[in-house]
Amino acid sequence: MARLYPFRALRYDPARVNMEDVVTQPYDKITPAMQQLYYEASPYNLIRIILGKHEPGDTDPQDFLPYGEQAHNVYTRAAETLREWRRDRVLAEEAEPAVYGYSQTYEVPGTGAAAGQTETRERRGFIALGHLYDYADKVVYRHEQTFPKHKSDRLALFKATRAYCEQIYMLYSDPAFTAEKLIFGASGPGKDFSGKIGPDTAPADLAITDEYNVVHRLWKITDPHIINLLLTAMADKKLIIADGHHRYETSVAYAKERSAQLKLPFKQAIPGDEDSSPSVIADGDTRSTLPTPAFPEAAMMMTFVNMDAPGITILPTHRVVHGLPSFSSPDFITKASAFFNIKELTTPDLAALNATPGTAFLAATGDGNYLLTPKPDVIAAALKGISPRQAQLDVVQLHSIILDKLLGLDQDTITRLGNVRYIREPAEATALVASGEADIAFLIKPITLDQLRDISLSGDVMPQKSTDFYPKLLSGLAIYALD
Structure with missing residues (x-):
């Protein structure tokens, strides 16, 4: 009780x-x-x-x-x-x-x-x-x-x-x-x-x-x-x-x-x-x-x-990655295309992200901006060791597929090297990329209250900084x- x-x-x-x-x-x-x-x-x-x-x-x-x-x-x-x-x-x-x-x-x-x-x-x-x-x-x-x-x-x-x-x-x-x-x-x-x-x-x-x-x-x-x-x-x-x-x-x-x-x-x-x-x-x-x-x-x-x-109110917490040796936007997009459908955007427009149903990310690089949506069968195979509740979350796919598999940043590496910054404002995140201070920014949607409830009560956990409750x-x- x-x-x-x-x-x-x-x-x-x-x-x-x-x-x-x-x-x-x-x-x-x-x-x-x-x-x-x-x-x-x-x-x-x-x-x-x-x-x-x-x-x-x-x-x-x-x-x-x-x-x-x-x-x-x-x-x-x-x-x-x-x-x-x-x-x-x-x-x-x-x-x-x-x-x-x-x-x-x-x-x-x-x-x-x-x-x-x-x-x-x-x-x-x-x-x-x-x-x-x-x-x-x-x-x-x-x-x-x-x-x-x-x-x-x-x-x-x-x-x-x-x-x-x-x-x-x-x-x-x-x-x-x-x-x-x-x-x-x-x-x-x-x-x-x-x-x-x-x-x-x-x-x-x-x-x-x-x-x-x-x-x-x-x-x-x-x-x-x-x-x-x-x-x-x-x-x-x-x-x-x-x-x-x-x-x-x-x-x-x-x-x-x-x-x-x-x-x-x-x-x-x-x-x-x-x-x-x-x-x-x-x-x-x-x-x-x-x-x-x-x-x-x-x-x-x-x-x-x-x-x-x-x-x-739950706000998204965007990820900004910096300090990657020899980061290449074209190479990243090529690797990402094995797991995600890629659509190039003229600007890192959150409206396009929010209008996309289901899981999606917006990747902002110095060379271009891209909307990523998952290829369900490929993602399911890549995340077969993770519970279905977690595997369908944007933030879990971002960490497990993009940060870990594609960029080589598992949680231990992130904790040790500090390559990832967690930022609330999308404009601040993309500005760091535009100025050359960061390699790539990932803009994401917020976790919903229902998702949080289901994950928590089932005993699962999400990556750090998955939620930003405001105020x-x-x-x-x-x-x-x-x-």
Whole structure:
């Protein structure tokens, strides 16, 4: 069962800071230029904790130092900064356990004045603690591969700070829209909210517009009755990680480590409660009417979004390949023609790609632009070792056939040499080829929500950067401190 918990969050004091100056995009979406802007925005910007600057003389994390040596690095500075902000009450702990309704209103990328139409969407969810599970427990499911380097970085930061400053983005399915009704006072997607009791008729506790003009709103829910109804409704849900695979797997590993140290069962949610569902807590029970993790490390902060509700946008992540020795566009097209039908285009026009049914890629080179569509029988034979669910995905054919077989870039090579860049904007991808900075760019279609659901729940995984959920969850809206 999926166990969720309310928590007493650490939150910025809006009397001490301008909230828009202290929150950030997720750490893995922050470029060096963004990092500098965050540093300049405020001395209390969260960047100093989640992605601090390296300094000369920095040491390895504490776990890798000889006995008796003291670490001094981005992680120790992050921990000291967090302690200072808590001591000075820049960050203060909430008085009551809560869950937080969270909405994001945004313009869909690719629409707007330049495109001749504007599409605005609102994505709704809620922030709570989620119990940590092994994938084998079949409660939490992944959809993409992860790499050890990213996990070791996040583990070192977490061990130093003992706080979750960022949220995992979790998807679940609920056609009844139970959470939306409880939190937002809605009778369902697209309904008239007038006259409803709940956040839709009350001002948000917090409203922030980020650098992408996304409006983020937060409502604090402390009513134990509503919280227990929400947690009970979520108990039978399967959870799919949308964003945050590395952080999730890092947290599971650390929870197991702590459960062994504390001699507490890793999977136990409420001490002495076999069911652990909020509904089993009887009247007059001396325990809290709100569930808590058996130990702090057994859960982490997550945002839960219903896949059946409107507002979810998945963007494609295009691949740009550089540093190939003696790359030749004609040679590549000749090799590719064994697996794909090739159509030359005058420009790398996404309209041609999007108008092509089924799997297709657009390859942009210095010599020309080409639309590639698969030869089904040839592709099926080449991918016979891959499950049919995966084999039909654009991104899997791109990695397994084009990058690996045709360009000699398997995942180990890509990880070791860094020949592939992952870029959201197609114009940026093709510009790198036009300038000579890259050899070839592959523009692809986005994964659909149904494809992601089928792949995840079947136990399959896609290549890294197969999805780009937009917008990202802001970091710094709430913090789960373990101490």
